[in-house]
Structures are given as C-alpha cells and as structure tokens.
Amino acid sequence: MDSITIALVLLLAVILSGTISRLLPLPVPLPLIQIALGAAITGITGDGVVLEPDIFFLLFLPPLLFLDGWRIPKEGLFRDKGVILELALGLVIFTVVGVGLLIHWMIPAMPLAVAFALAAIVSPTDPVAVSAIAARVPIPPRLMHILEGESLLNDASGLVCMRFAVAAAVTGAFSLTDAVGTFLWVAIGGIAIGVGVTWLIVRVKEIASRKLGEEPGAQILISLLIPFGAYLVAEHLHCSGILAAVAAGITMSYAELRGKVLGITRVRRNAVWDTVQFALNGIMFVLLGEQLPGIVSGAARVVTETGHVDPIWLIGYVIAINAALAALRFAWVWVSLHFTMFRAARRGQEIRKPHWKLLVATSLAGVRGAITLAGILTLPLFLDDGITPFPARDLAIFLAAGVIIFSLIAASVGLPFLLKDLELPPEPDHHQEEDTARIASAEAAIRMIEKLQHAMSEGRTDADLYGDVGTRLMELYRQRIDGRSKIGDEAEELRRMEEVDRRLRLAALRAERDEIFRLSRARKVSEEIARKLIREIDLAEARYTV
CATH class of the missing domain: 1.20.1530.20 (Na+/H+ antiporter like fold)
Known part of the structure; x- marks a missing residue:
C-alpha cells in the first residue's frame, strides 16, 4: 500500500x-x-x-x-x-x-x-x-x-x-x-x-x-x-x-x-x-x-x-x-x-x-x-x-x-x-476556590460595565438606554456573587439548583437546535443564518457540558 x-x-x-x-x-x-x-x-x-x-x-x-x-x-x-x-x-x-x-x-x-x-x-x-x-x-x-x-x-x-x-x-x-x-x-x-x-x-x-x-x-x-x-x-x-x-x-x-x-x-x-x-x-x-x-x-x-x-x-x-x-x-x-x-x-x-x-x-x-x-x-x-x-x-x-x-x-x-469500594484519603475540595474565583471575576465584570457604561453614554440623548442595559447586566453578576457567597447547607442547595438549571438549559438548547435544523430543512431559514445560530447554540451548550 x-x-x-x-x-x-x-x-x-x-x-x-x-x-x-x-x-x-x-x-x-x-x-x-x-x-x-x-x-x-x-x-x-x-x-x-x-x-x-x-x-x-x-x-x-x-x-x-x-x-x-x-x-x-x-x-x-x-x-x-x-x-x-x-x-x-x-x-x-x-x-x-x-x-x-x-x-x-x-x-x-x-x-x-x-x-x-x-x-x-x-x-x-x-x-x-x-x-x-x-x-x-x-x-x-x-x-x-x-x-x-x-x-x-x-x-x-x-x-x-x-x-x-x-x-x-x-x-x-x-x-x-x-x-x-x-x-x-x-x-x-x-x-x-x-x-x-x-x-x-x-x-x-x-x-x-x-x-x-x-x-x-x-x-x-x-x-x-x-x-x-x-x-x-x-x-x-x-x-x-x-x-x-x-x-x-x-x-x-x-x-x-x-x-x-x-x-x-x-x-x-x-x-x-x-x-x-x-x-x-x-x-x-x-x-x-x-x-x-x-x-x-x-x-x-x-x-x-x-x-x-x-x-x-x-x-x-x-x-x-x-x-x-x-x-x-x-x-x-x-x-x-x-x-x-x-x-x-x-x-x-x-x-x-x-x-x-x-x-x-x-x-x-x-x-x-x-x-x-x-x-x-x-x-x-x-x-x-x-x-x-x-x-x-x-x-x-x-x-x-x-x-x-x-x-x-x-x-x-x-x-x-x-x-472497587476502596476507601481513599480525601481529595482537596476545590468548591471554595471556584466560588472565590467566580466572585472575583463577577466583581471585575461589574467594575468594567460601570466604567464602560459611563464612557459610552456620556453626552448622548439616549443615555437611559445604556443605563438600563448596564443595570440589567450588573444584576446578573450580583446574583452570582450573592449565590457564591453562601456557605454550608445554603451552598449545597445552590449547587443542586445549578445542576437542575444546567439540565433544563441543555434540554432547551437541544430543542432550539432541533427546531433550527427543521426550519433549515424546510427552506424557511437560509443556510448561512442556520449555521450562525447553530454555532451560537453549540458554544452555549459547551459551556454547560465541559
């Protein structure tokens, strides 16, 4: 050969x-x-x-x-x-x-x-x-x-x-x-x-x-x-x-x-x-x-x-x-x-x-x-x-x-x-490290939104639009901070809620993708638009499956 x-x-x-x-x-x-x-x-x-x-x-x-x-x-x-x-x-x-x-x-x-x-x-x-x-x-x-x-x-x-x-x-x-x-x-x-x-x-x-x-x-x-x-x-x-x-x-x-x-x-x-x-x-x-x-x-x-x-x-x-x-x-x-x-x-x-x-x-x-x-x-x-x-x-x-x-x-x-069934020394728990990193990154994101929001809206007649969008985004990050700041049973309950949220989001994303494929097969959406939307869904799905 x-x-x-x-x-x-x-x-x-x-x-x-x-x-x-x-x-x-x-x-x-x-x-x-x-x-x-x-x-x-x-x-x-x-x-x-x-x-x-x-x-x-x-x-x-x-x-x-x-x-x-x-x-x-x-x-x-x-x-x-x-x-x-x-x-x-x-x-x-x-x-x-x-x-x-x-x-x-x-x-x-x-x-x-x-x-x-x-x-x-x-x-x-x-x-x-x-x-x-x-x-x-x-x-x-x-x-x-x-x-x-x-x-x-x-x-x-x-x-x-x-x-x-x-x-x-x-x-x-x-x-x-x-x-x-x-x-x-x-x-x-x-x-x-x-x-x-x-x-x-x-x-x-x-x-x-x-x-x-x-x-x-x-x-x-x-x-x-x-x-x-x-x-x-x-x-x-x-x-x-x-x-x-x-x-x-x-x-x-x-x-x-x-x-x-x-x-x-x-x-x-x-x-x-x-x-x-x-x-x-x-x-x-x-x-x-x-x-x-x-x-x-x-x-x-x-x-x-x-x-x-x-x-x-x-x-x-x-x-x-x-x-x-x-x-x-x-x-x-x-x-x-x-x-x-x-x-x-x-x-x-x-x-x-x-x-x-x-x-x-x-x-x-x-x-x-x-x-x-x-x-x-x-x-x-x-x-x-x-x-x-x-x-x-x-x-x-x-x-x-x-x-x-x-x-x-x-x-x-x-x-x-x-x-099988072997008792092993406990591995380090990295949940606290993850929570600390997520809180720090969320705080950094809020500071950047505030800074950029002010710079983008200064002197504009539609400044309220920038304020509303920035407030909505910062609220999402504050919710992350509040949730990750909890300890003990509250933290464990939060992790269970996140798992439920992850499963629901994955099911929803797969339903979105199936529908876009159906529309594309029916020629109701162009191939270019379908490819763009599918890529967005794939990237979102990767976030919850990695």
Whole structure:
C-alpha cells in the first residue's frame, strides 16, 4: 500500500476501534482493540507498515508528550514532586539492574548488556497508555497525577540507560563517569531547550499579534509546530527531545496564564488538539498490532538459542518479566512510602497509612506503551564490526511488545478489582476556590460595565438606554456573587439548583437546535443564518457540558 492509503486505513481502524469498544458487552481497553485491528490489517493485506523508529519518534511522541505537559495539573505535579522523582529516576535504575539480571539468568544466550538494554526500555511507563487505561478505569485523581508525572519524566532516564547498555553491547566498553555526565547533559539540556524554544516562540507570536492582529488558524498551527521544533533542536544538540517536548508543554501552560490569546482561538485550538490526540493515540496502538506478526515470527526463529525448542517459552518469559516489573515496582513504592511516613512522623505531621490495595494498584498501573515500542525498535542491526548481527535482537523486540500487551491487560483487569469500594484519603475540595474565583471575576465584570457604561453614554440623548442595559447586566453578576457567597447547607442547595438549571438549559438548547435544523430543512431559514445560530447554540451548550 502507498503512504496515503496506509494513513487512511490507520485512521479508519482508529474510528472502528471506538465503535467496537462501545458494542462489546464487557469493557475492553481501547488500546487492546486497536492492537487487534492492527494485527488483522497485516493478516488481510499480507504486509505491515515498515516502521522507522526515528520517524515514529518524531511524528507521534512530541505532540502527545507536549499536550500531556500542557494539560497535566501543575498543582498535583509539584505537590508530589518528591514521589514522582523517586519513581522517575530511582525506580528506573532499580528496575534496569533487577530485571536485567533476571532476563540474563532466564536467557543465558542473551548477553548481559542486551538484557540491561531490554530492561531499560521496558522500565519507563507511558503517559499515552496510562491515559488510555484511565479513560475506562476510575483511577483516584492523586494517583493519576503521580502516574502522569512519573511517565512524563522517566522516559529520559530509561532511554539514557538503554543507550549506554546498547553501546556496551556493541563496543564491549562502558564508563560510569561518561554515563552520568551524558545523563545530566541529556536531561538538563532537553528541559532548557524546551523552555527556551517555547518562550521565544510565544513572545514573538504575542508581539506579532499585538501589532498585526491575531489570526486563529495561524495561532493553532504555531501550537502544533512548537513540540516538533523543541524536539528537533534538542535532538540536534544531542539532548533529550522527549524531555524538551514535555518541558515545552509545561512552559506553554504557564504562557497561557498571561491571557494574550483570543477566546475563539482557544476554543478552536482545543478542538484541533483533541482530534490530534485521539488520532495519534489510536494510530500508535494500531501500528503496534501491525508489527506483531513479524515480531512473533522473528522471535520464534531465535528462541532455540535459549535452549528451549518450544516457542511457548516466549509467553513464560513475558509473564516472568512482567511479574518482576510489578514486584520491583511494589517493593520500591512500599519502601518509598514508609520512608515518607517516617519523615512526616519526625515533623509531627498526621500520618494515614494507605490500604495495601492502593500499593498493588500503583504497581499494576505502571503500563508500558509507545516509548517502549519505539525505543526497542532502535536496537542496531549489527555490532561495531558491521558484520556480526546484534545478538537476540528479534527476541528482545518480541519480549518488549509482550510486556506492553500484558501490562495493558493486567491493568485493565486488575485495577477495577483493586480500586472497587476502596476507601481513599480525601481529595482537596476545590468548591471554595471556584466560588472565590467566580466572585472575583463577577466583581471585575461589574467594575468594567460601570466604567464602560459611563464612557459610552456620556453626552448622548439616549443615555437611559445604556443605563438600563448596564443595570440589567450588573444584576446578573450580583446574583452570582450573592449565590457564591453562601456557605454550608445554603451552598449545597445552590449547587443542586445549578445542576437542575444546567439540565433544563441543555434540554432547551437541544430543542432550539432541533427546531433550527427543521426550519433549515424546510427552506424557511437560509443556510448561512442556520449555521450562525447553530454555532451560537453549540458554544452555549459547551459551556454547560465541559
């Protein structure tokens, strides 16, 4: 198939996966359906996509990681920064050593350096896979924030460990000093480049918009190009393009707080990014499914090198590696938790020990995904001499793919059981923050109406008209202030009233829209007028459904 046909087939598979997921009687994770569709496409067409790892990294990972960094709640990220850094750095190294030794012990034919490389690439969790699981499993918000933060930061540590393990396998040499220095350059340089590129682009964009006006289409296109720019600059300077994309997204979220973008631009941009995220997430797992038949056949050819003639041992290896990953993750989380509790006790803080099920859920939630797939495919074909094949390459690729699929299944099956009826520490109540923000914004609106009303009506014969309109608008804002100022039972009653109001408004808006469509079909309203009115209703509906 040519490139255009392949792209269309992949997009069609993503669309079909959503439909199939809704038709199935049991909740099956969307990524697993997409993987199955990818394998089916290869079985029908007879050939899959030739996946170039560098192109895969460039096309898929920068925009998705950028968006995750942009939208991840910063409050949770900084509140649990200690736990996140322990998981993203310490756990990765702990996993590389432990799982690497296990793999070499199970498969002596796989050199220790290759085993460490495989362990390094399966150590990072994947933000895309975590988000896909969270869409179907009710993960507690704080745990979700920790998992997202961990998966955004552990990619660099895992990939750097893999880089040095591969270098040791190819050349037979390894330097701990060089490894530490390179890691610092890769991580710090990637973050600095992501921040710098985004800040520069945003500043230039703001200056151009202030002098020439803002074009929403151009603003959206710029936001789509920023992650690619940050990634390419970082990779050119031999830094982490992945961390550059994440840092660019986080910087973009702070740049947005300046409020320099038009509202219509934000509405359209969110719609575009939601579509990009949906399409790229799905295509990645479909591509994984397309690679599976070739990966399985390649692994089956080399499995005899392990001393086992039956390919069924491949499944045993995958299960053993996943069990080791979960066990090491559980041990690390347990030790980290008790160390944190010990420090809190010394500071005199109240300690609430979490249920053991939450610790097991944290271990199962370490899902692997696109980072693991793309990273393992970068294994070289030959050693340093250019003649000797890289040892057990096909087997390593199969085991990594098996870890991805098994971790998705384990999380999808185990998390609902572990989190069902589990008593969790109370999450912060943000109702007071929301009420405070709404009161402050309403007061600012009243001040602006008073100021503008006076300026517009001064010296005019129809000043009463401006006064009446301004008074009516200010009364709406004062009602908001009075309602949000209530506390206790009155506040709870107000929230119930708002829910009733929301449902009635949504029903009314849908009735409006149905009637306009009916008038348009009957040729009683022009298409242009109908489109304008429908857009107004859609925007109003979005206000009550977000």
